[in-house]
Amino acid sequence: MAKKKKTPEELSIDPAAQEMLIRAEDLGIGTAFTRAEEMSPCNIGGSGMCCKICGMGPCRLTKDGQTGVCGATIDTIQARNFIRAVAAGAAAHSDHGRDMAFTLKAVANGEAEGYVLRDVAKLRTVAQYYNIPVEGRSPEEIADELADLYIAQFGQQRGIVAPVIRAPKKRQKVWEETGVTPRGVDREVVEALHRTHIGDDQDAEHILQHAIKVALSDGWGGSLIATDISDILFGTPAPILGQANLGVLKDNMVNVVVHGHEPTLSEMIVAASQTPEIIEYAKKAGAEGVQLSGICCTANEILMRQGVPAAGNFLQQELAILTGAVDAMVVDVQCIMQALVGLAENFHTKIITTSPKVKIKGATHIQFDEHKALTIAKEILKTAIDNYSNRGKTHIPDVREDLVPGFSHEYINYMLGGSYRGSFRPLNDAIISGRIRGVAAIVGCNNPRSQHDFLHTYVAKKLLEQDVLLVETGCGAIASAKLGLLLGEAGLDQVGPGLREICETVGIPPVLHMGSCVDNTRILTVLTQVVEEGGLGDDIEQVPAVGLAPEWMSEKALSIGTYCVASGAYVIFGGSSPVGGMPDRVADSVIVSNYLSEGWEKLYGGKLEFIPDPDEMIKATLEHIDKKRAALGLQEYDPSKWGRSGDNRMLTLEEMSLEERRVAMYGAAD
Numbered sequence: 001m002a003k004k005k006k007t008p009e010e011l012s013i014d015p016a017a018q019e020m021l022i023r024a025e026d027l028g029i030g031t032a033f034t035r036a037e038e039m040s041p042c043n044i045g046g047s048g049m050c051c052k053i054c055g056m057g058p059c060r061l062t063k064d065g066q067t068g069v070c071g072a073t074i075d076t077i078q079a080r081n082f083i084r085a086v087a088a089g090a091a092a093h094s095d096h097g098r099d100m101a102f103t104l105k106a107v108a109n110g111e112a113e114g115y116v117l118r119d120v121a122k123l124r125t126v127a128q129y130y131n132i133p134v135e136g137r138s139p140e141e142i143a144d145e146l147a148d149l150y151i152a153q154f155g156q157q158r159g160i161v162a163p164v165i166r167a168p169k170k171r172q173k174v175w176e177e178t179g180v181t182p183r184g185v186d187r188e189v190v191e192a193l194h195r196t197h198i199g200d201d202q203d204a205e206h207i208l209q210h211a212i213k214v215a216l217s218d219g220w221g222g223s224l225i226a227t228d229i230s231d232i233l234f235g236t237p238a239p240i241l242g243q244a245n246l247g248v249l250k251d252n253m254v255n256v257v258v259h260g261h262e263p264t265l266s267e268m269i270v271a272a273s274q275t276p277e278i279i280e281y282a283k284k285a286g287a288e289g290v291q292l293s294g295i296c297c298t299a300n301e302i303l304m305r306q307g308v309p310a311a312g313n314f315l316q317q318e319l320a321i322l323t324g325a326v327d328a329m330v331v332d333v334q335c336i337m338q339a340l341v342g343l344a345e346n347f348h349t350k351i352i353t354t355s356p357k358v359k360i361k362g363a364t365h366i367q368f369d370e371h372k373a374l375t376i377a378k379e380i381l382k383t384a385i386d387n388y389s390n391r392g393k394t395h396i397p398d399v400r401e402d403l404v405p406g407f408s409h410e411y412i413n414y415m416l417g418g419s420y421r422g423s424f425r426p427l428n429d430a431i432i433s434g435r436i437r438g439v440a441a442i443v444g445c446n447n448p449r450s451q452h453d454f455l456h457t458y459v460a461k462k463l464l465e466q467d468v469l470l471v472e473t474g475c476g477a478i479a480s481a482k483l484g485l486l487l488g489e490a491g492l493d494q495v496g497p498g499l500r501e502i503c504e505t506v507g508i509p510p511v512l513h514m515g516s517c518v519d520n521t522r523i524l525t526v527l528t529q530v531v532e533e534g535g536l537g538d539d540i541e542q543v544p545a546v547g548l549a550p551e552w553m554s555e556k557a558l559s560i561g562t563y564c565v566a567s568g569a570y571v572i573f574g575g576s577s578p579v580g581g582m583p584d585r586v587a588d589s590v591i592v593s594n595y596l597s598e599g600w601e602k603l604y605g606g607k608l609e610f611i612p613d614p615d616e617m618i619k620a621t622l623e624h625i626d627k628k629r630a631a632l633g634l635q636e637y638d639p640s641k642w643g644r645s646g647d648n649r650m651l652t653l654e655e656m657s658l659e660e661r662r663v664a665m666y667g668a669a670d
């Protein structure tokens, strides 16, 4: 029997996406949504039961006790598949970090056109972590030494990756004792590939121990380096008003959508778009100016620093082109679908690749070089403007939502206490008192195997009702933004009474947007600061916090999940487990999915689980938070105690008589 085709409403909960899916159908154009429907996932490969590491295979282990041609057992094969994915994810993040470090070096030496050291205070703070002298030195001198130190972390052979020293002391000890402190980023990634070559490491636990080391070289290495340098070069994010969804595209403007991950080019495109030369050029072409917007994590980078709107998240890259209003989509690295080029042929859109590492057949390639970044950014914008006159009929959904992104850990520290009393104390106290039950980080991608944005936003809304403060990054953050949860008071009618009091008192939204995928390191830093503030244990594993990636799809997500586990967090992924095949048919060998959970929990305090059902995800999250609260001796979560203060409450009270107010605030007299 033919499979029933899904309706646009079943494919996405986002009205803008639904509108574009109808348009795609009318035009007879396929998208990732329809391709996912047509292509059933392979159950054998999908659950890690297939090995194609050597030419004797591929070996598919589908029967009890079966091994590969070489004798490899299911646990070895699953562990090898898992670590290879983690290594690819860590490599992607870290290579991004490496390029940022080379850009910092070029800026420090006056060789990078258009860039400045925008956040000198952060430069000095970061330098001091590594005992780089700052007094009496110019920002360029400090930046030059920091760039050298950071560049060295990638090729370092011995010792420890420098940013590891920023983790809580107790955590560093756990890593030292279990032998997983990373030595150098490239070394750990290369070793993962070596160990998984035919005939090498064939002990699943041993392989997975190295997966932890590789992921740590990302989270406390390459990614953290990328975040530090992005802040130093482009400014540490602070709240700023932005917008999200396809309705940010404009009919009367040249629409340039930047998509990918690295802020080096996109920041320069923002700068170039504001120059009189480009504005004039666009006007001559008959447009009113250039409208920039972003997709995926490039969107997050320029949204949280410049307020440039986000056109959408991962599954909206094709939908943006379907509007017919995109004059150029400029891509760099990661999460760029090859299908964009073929899709763009139906419209006038130019797909412009820019990274020396990424070309797509049929795309226009304008190679980026940080030494002449502004010149290249202008060339890209002029290419888009020249294309404006080729635009045909457009269809832009009138759907957009305001949001306030930009909650770096530095800003959270500041917002909780101001310039002189900046501190995490109020956050810790709110958790201790139970106004905030716990913290959940909802991060990661979209995946057309589940309804677009549904899992992200369903889980987010349910946790907010339970007084769980949310921090978000990546495409998950854009999903919440589109739902209006990232906008101060607008989201507050959907949250529990205790969290609401905190949000109203501090003036924050209940969901804090913390940036792109590499910026998950900001979450690690927040957790470290929470620990250092005191009252919630002396290690990340004790904090009532959970990480969730409900719609994950990328290998980077697996690396992020693994470094969060290694840092002590409980991490829940949605969808199916990539190591879930044949869990109870393995004799005398490790059940890999159990090991990622119970095995890792014994060693690191954190665990990784794959839970497809969103209600089960929420249940597991709340149980974990409550378990951690109990272990710290904190009072049991009781929402009935809260909701008697806060701005909203005060407005209601103003309308009451004195007696009514007394009863409302203190309860009826016995």
Ligand code: SF4
Residues within 6 Å of the ligand: 051, 052, 053, 054, 055, 056, 057, 058, 059, 067, 068, 069, 070, 071, 072, 077, 198, 199
């Ligand atoms: Fe098959 Fe072993 Fe080769 Fe993997 S390494 S493909 S299990 S023979």
Ligand code: MSK
Residues within 6 Å of the ligand: 261, 296, 297, 314, 334, 335, 443, 444, 445, 446, 473, 474, 475, 476, 516, 517, 553, 554, 556, 557
């Ligand atoms: S872009 S890795 S789809 S979050 Fe960072 Fe989004 Fe996932 Fe790419």
